Structure formats: C-alpha cells, structure tokens
Amino acid sequence: MDSWSERHYGATLRFPAMAKTMTTSGLEAVFLENRAALLRFLRARGAGDHAEDLLQEMWIKASAGASGPIADPLAYLYRAANNLMLDRRRAELRGQKRDHDWHDVSGDSLGISESPGGERVLIAREQLQAVEEALRALGERTDFVFRRFRVEGQSQRDIADELGISLSAVEKHLQKAYRALIELRRRFDAG
Amino acid sequence: MTDRDVQRIEEEAIAWVVRLRDAGADDWEAFTGWLEADAAHQHAYDEAALADLDAADLAPAPRPVQPAWTPAEAPAYRPNRRRFLGWGGGAVAAAVAGLVAYTTIPAGAALYAVETGPGEHRRIDLADGSRIDLNGGTRIQLDRNNARFASLEQGEALFTVVHDEARPFEVEAAGAQMRDLGTVFNVVAERGAVEVGVSEGRVLFDPRGVAVDLSPGMSLRRAAATARPVVARVEPDAIGGWRAGRLSYRSASVAQVASDLSRNLGVAVRASPPVARQNFTGVIMLDADKGTAVRRAASLLGVSASRAGDGWLLTVGSSGTP
Numbered sequence: 355m356d357s358w359s360e361r362h363y364g365a366t367l368r369f370p371a372m373a374k375t376m377t378t379s380g381l382e383a384v385f386l387e388n389r390a391a392l393l394r395f396l397r398a399r400g401a402g403d404h405a406e407d408l409l410q411e412m413w414i415k416a417s418a419g420a421s422g423p424i425a426d427p428l429a430y431l432y433r434a435a436n437n438l439m440l441d442r443r444r445a446e447l448r449g450q451k452r453d454h455d456w457h458d459v460s461g462d463s464l465g466i467s468e469s470p471g472g473e474r475v476l477i478a479r480e481q482l483q484a485v486e487e488a489l490r491a492l493g494e495r496t497d498f499v500f501r502r503f504r505v506e507g508q509s510q511r512d513i514a515d516e517l518g519i520s521l522s523a524v525e526k527h528l529q530k531a532y533r534a535l536i537e538l539r540r541r542f543d544a545g
Numbered sequence: 546m547t548d549r550d551v552q553r554i555e556e557e558a559i560a561w562v563v564r565l566r567d568a569g570a571d572d573w574e575a576f577t578g579w580l581e582a583d584a585a586h587q588h589a590y591d592e593a594a595l596a597d598l599d600a601a602d603l604a605p606a607p608r609p610v611q612p613a614w615t616p617a618e619a620p621a622y623r624p625n626r627r628r629f630l631g632w633g634g635g636a637v638a639a640a641v642a643g644l645v646a647y648t649t650i651p652a653g654a655a656l657y658a659v660e661t662g663p664g665e666h667r668r669i670d671l672a673d674g675s676r677i678d679l680n681g682g683t684r685i686q687l688d689r690n691n692a693r694f695a696s697l698e699q700g701e702a703l704f705t706v707v708h709d710e711a712r713p714f715e716v717e718a719a720g721a722q723m724r725d726l727g728t729v730f731n732v733v734a735e736r737g738a739v740e741v742g743v744s745e746g747r748v749l750f751d752p753r754g755v756a757v758d759l760s761p762g763m764s765l766r767r768a769a770a771t772a773r774p775v776v777a778r779v780e781p782d783a784i785g786g787w788r789a790g791r792l793s794y795r796s797a798s799v800a801q802v803a804s805d806l807s808r809n810l811g812v813a814v815r816a817s818p819p820v821a822r823q824n825f826t827g828v829i830m831l832d833a834d835k836g837t838a839v840r841r842a843a844s845l846l847g848v849s850a851s852r853a854g855d856g857w858l859l860t861v862g863s864s865g866t867p
Contacts, residue, residue: 382818395573398580400587417818418800432573436565440598443591482602489603501606504597506720507737507770509567525563532559535596 384427385413392435399439412438447543481542488534499524500531546585558589562597602698604656604686605720655689661700664811664835666788675714678703678788681811701733701808703785708746715752720770724749730759731784740766744784750774790831799823799846803859806842810835813856820848820859 385392389409396405396412416434424430489497499517502508503524508516510524517524561576568576580586661667661679669677669685672692679685683700695704697718706714708727716723718732719739728746732739741748742764750757750765757774759765761781767774783793792805800821806814812835825846831838839857843850849862 391574391577395577395580398577398587400591414815414818418803418816418821426569428570429568429573432568432570433565436573436594440591440594444595444598447595481599485599485603498606500600501603503563504600505603505605507566510563525560528563529556529559532562532593532596533555535599536555536559536592539592539596539599 381417381424381427381431385416385431388428388431392431395432396435396439399436401439408438409435484538484542485535488538489531492530492534496527496530499527503528504531551585554583554585554589555593558586558593561590562593602684604696604698656686656696657689658684658686658698660684662811664809673709674707676705678705678785680787681808697732697734699734701731701787703729703731703788705729706746719767721767722751722753724752726758729785737769738767740764742779742784744781792829792831794825794827794829796824796826799825799848799859802829802842802846806831806839807856810838812839813854814839814850814859815853815856816848816859817861819861820846823848 392412393405393409396408401408412431412435415438416431489500495517499513502513502516503510510521510528514521514524557579561579564572565576580590659667659669659679661681661683664681666681667679669679669687671677671687675692677685677695680701680703683702684698685700685702686696686698688694693709693712693714695702695714695716697716704714704716704725706725706728708714708725714725714728716725716732718734718741719737721739723730723732723741726747726749728748729744730746730748731742731744733741741750741759743759743761745761747761748759750759751774755774757765757776759776762779763776764779764784765774765776780793783791786793787805787809790809792802792809794802798816798821800816802825803814803816803821806812806829809831823846827845829842829845831842833841839850843859846859848859850857850859852858
C-alpha cells in the first residue's frame with residue numbers, strides 16, 4: 355500500500371486516522387470499565403440526578419467525535435464529560451442573561467440581528483474585545499504569557515525558558531490573567 | 546467563609562484550569578477529589594473554566610518580547626527541503642524552530658476580521674486580485690496594510706492567490722504558517738488542528754521550520770502545534786468543491802461527513818456511534834434545502850436521519866425518502 359492512504363477530500367481536507375491507537379470498541383471498553391469513576395466525576399461537577407443521562411450523552415458525543423488516535427482514552431472521556439458540563443453551564447447563563455436583557459429593553463426595536471446566531475456573534479465579539487482590553491491593562495508581560503499559554507498552547511516550562519523567568523513567575527502571570535478574566539465575566543453576567 | 550478562603554479557592558480553581566489543559570487520567574481523578582472536598586469548589590471552577598473559554602478566540606501573542614532574529618537576518622526558506630526527506634529530519638527541524646519566537650504578523654499590521662455565520666459562504670476579493678472563499682462558521686483576519694497576509698482563526702477557506710515571486714502570500718492557521726508558491730489551496734482550522742490541501746501550484750508549509758513543499762493533490766494535517774505534520778493524497782479537483790455544494794469522499798467515515806454537513810449547512814448533524822465509523826465513497830450534492838439535503842445524504846450514506854433537537858442524528862437503518 356501507498357505510504358499515505360488514498361482518499362478524496364471534498365469540502366474539508368480531513369485526514370484518515372492513519373495511526374489508530376484506539377478503536378471505538380477499545381474506547382467503549384475503557385468507558386465501561388470506568389463508568390463508576392466518570393459518574394462520580396459528573397456528580398462532583400454538579401450533574402445531580404441527571405448524572406446517568408449526562409453520562410450517556412457524553413458517551414454518544416465522545417464516541418462520535420473520536421476520529422483520530424487517542425493517546426489517553428480515559429483522560430479523553432473525562433475531558434468530554436467536563437466539556438459537557440461546561441456547555442450546559444454556559445447555555446444556562448446565556449439563557450438567564452437573554453431573559454434579563456429582554457426584560458430590560460423591550461426587545462424588538464433593538465438594532466441587533468433577530469437570529470440567535472447573529473446575536474451570539476455580536477455578544478461574542480463584544481466580549482472578546484473586553485477580554486483584549488482587560489489583558490492589555492495587566493501589562494505586556496502578563497498579556498504575553500497568557501497568550502502564549504492559552505492561545506498558542508505552549509507549556510509553562512517553555513514560556514519560562516523563552517522569557518528567562520522562573521516557573522512560579524509564569525504561574526503568577528497566569529493567575530493574574532485568569533483572575534482578571536473571572537472578574538470581567540462577573541461584570542458581564544451582571545450587566 | 547472568609548474572604549481569604551474565597552481567594553484561596555479561586556486560586557486553586559485557576560490552578561486546576563491550567564493543569565487540566567494537558568491532564569492525564571490521574572489528574573482528572575485528583576480533580577474529582579478536589580471538587581468533592583468542598584461544595585464551593587465546583588462553582589469556583591465553573592467560573593474559572595468559563596473565563597478560560599472567553600479567551601478561546603484571542604489572537605496569539607502580538608510579537609516576540611525578545612526576537613531571536615531580526616527579519617533581515619531571517620534565513621531564506623529552502624525550497625529543496627522536500628517532503629521526501631523523511632519525517633525524522635523534519636521533526637528535528639520543527640523542534641529547533643519551536644525554540645525561536647516568531648510571528649508573521651508585523652508590528653505595523655492593521656488587522657480586521659471577516660466572519661461567516663453557520664452555513665454562510667462569502668467571497669473576499671483582495672487588492673492584489675487574489676481571492677478568498679470562506680465556508681460557514683469561519684473567521685479570518687486580514688491586514689489593511691498588507692494584502693498578502695491572512696490569518697485563519699477558525700473554519701475553512703479556499704485561497705486563489707495571484708502569485709508574486711517578490712511578495713509571497715502568507716497564511717497563518719492554528720499557529721502554522723503557509724506560503725504560496727503560485728496557488729489555489731484550501732485551509733481548515735479547527736480546535737488547534739490545521740489542514741491544507743493544494744489544488745493548483747504549490748504551497749510551502751511552515752517555511753521557517755520543516756518547510757514541507759506541497760504540490761497539487763497533496764494535503765497536510767497537523768493535529769496540534771506540537772504534533773508532527775502528516776501528509777496524504779487528495780483529488781486536486783475535489784478541493785474547494787464545497788463552494789459549489791459538492792462534497793466528494795473516498796473511504797471517509799460517516800462521522801467526518803456529518804461534521805462537513807454541519808459546517809456547510811449550518812445545522813448540527815451528528816453520527817451515532819454505530820454508524821460513525823462506517824465508510825463512505827461518493828459525492829454528496831448540497832443543492833436542496835437543509836432537511837432535504839440531510840435526508841438525501843443519509844440515503845447515500847445508507848443510514849437513517851432523524852431530528853434531534855435543533856439538528857439531525859444519523860443512525861442505523863435506511864431512510865425511506867431520498
């Protein structure tokens with residue numbers, strides 16, 4: 355066989371999983387084996403009585419999304435469960451805020467797009483700009499460290515080496531940046 | 546609870562957000578323990594994690610604090626470093642390249658963003674005659690002061706570039722740089738992964754690092770900034786077919802097709818686990834309304850499509866109406 359698998363790509367140029375380390379059935383075995391631990395995690399994340407249903411939903415999403423090699427399948431499942439809880443929390447907050455906004459300004463005369471998608475894009479843009487400003491206000495160093503870590507995905511070690519500072523200094527910059535973003539989010543949710 | 550407790554919990558929650566980015570299973574177990582230790586932990590973590598998500602679309606660090614080289618000293622790219630060199634050498638070069646801080650966004654750039662909503666297509670004509678076609682759910686940054694630069698932050702774009710030897714067109718996506726050598730090429734940026742497929746001409750991937758030279762019918766995928774790029778063969782004519790609503794596949798998984806349908810139609814299409822890994826070869830035309838397009842695609846895929854919330858779920862069985 356050719357050293358690269360043959361495939362037509364239409365719309366998107368996705369790649370065949372060439373080095374599959376985990377098949378769906380393999381992932382399923384890990385899932386079943388660690389069901390109790392994942393359930394416990396979902397409960398600790400606030401799933402309450404819905405933990406069983408959410409575990410099922412997580413599995414459907416996680417198994418459908420698993421197209422490439424998965425190095426650490428259990429960590430992958432934990433992450434999927436965590437993302438699910440975050441999505442729910444975010445949707446909940448968004449719903450609350452929308453209700454709140456609609457009460458404040460009787461809706462229809464606003465100059466915002468009527469489609470929820472358009473509205474969300476507007477809110478997201480506004481929010482992103484606020485994040486940019488908040489980070490800039492923290493100073494160049496903190497801004498730089500945070501972007502290297504969060505956007506470019508560099509390790510703390512690499513950032514420390516690049517800037518010639520200690521690992522704990524990197525941690526302090528990250529703490530400072532995250533604190534500011536949490537503060538910003540509180541204002542945004544309240545506003 | 547004292548203010549000091551609140552502060553300590555917030556600090557711990559942030560530390561968890563940072564640690565969980567590259568967490569293994571044992572980190573997640575430790576995290577479970579931390580959550581269970583105090584009812585306040587869960588809320589503090591949610592706040593920190595949502596704040597983290599707010600920063601998901603930020604631009605990369607503006608410029609290196611201590612540039613390892615000035616542009617004048619920057620080594621010229623090496624067109625002879627062909628892909629056939631083998632990946633061993635390439636990986637070493639990439640590791641070395643990773644040590645130097647460099648970004649293609651110049652200090653004097655005046656960036657502006659163009660976005661498409663789900664399912665929306667948009668064409669951008671640049672001052673130099675080049676053209677960029679955006680697929681749905683895409684965000685791209687362009688530079689008012691430099692028509693030869695684009696940064697694809699999210700989504701998919703087809704570049705039809707007017708070649709200029711003196712001023713190569715540069716595209717940045719998911720932390721990767723690509724340089725055109727006279728070209729029509731397609732780029733996808735999604736969750737840190739970047740994929741480029743060349744239809745005409747040539748593209749140099751990571752010109753300052755591994756410098757992989759891609760010719761028509763080749764595509765390259767890098768799953769993450771730290772991952773090794775993998776090259777595959779594609780059908781040059783099929784690249785960018787999404788503009789005409791045509792998706793072509795050979796041995797693609799149903800999960801992949803579902804994800805493409807989502808992007809192109811602007812409606813969530815998911816594949817249930819039993820069908821997700823089924824293979825599909827063929828061409829799907831998206832020339833009808835969303836519901837009809839999904840049902841027709843399902844019939845070609847040999848699966849059944851049913852409504853699930855706002856979107857569609859593909860499951861076992863054949864759909865009756867094509």
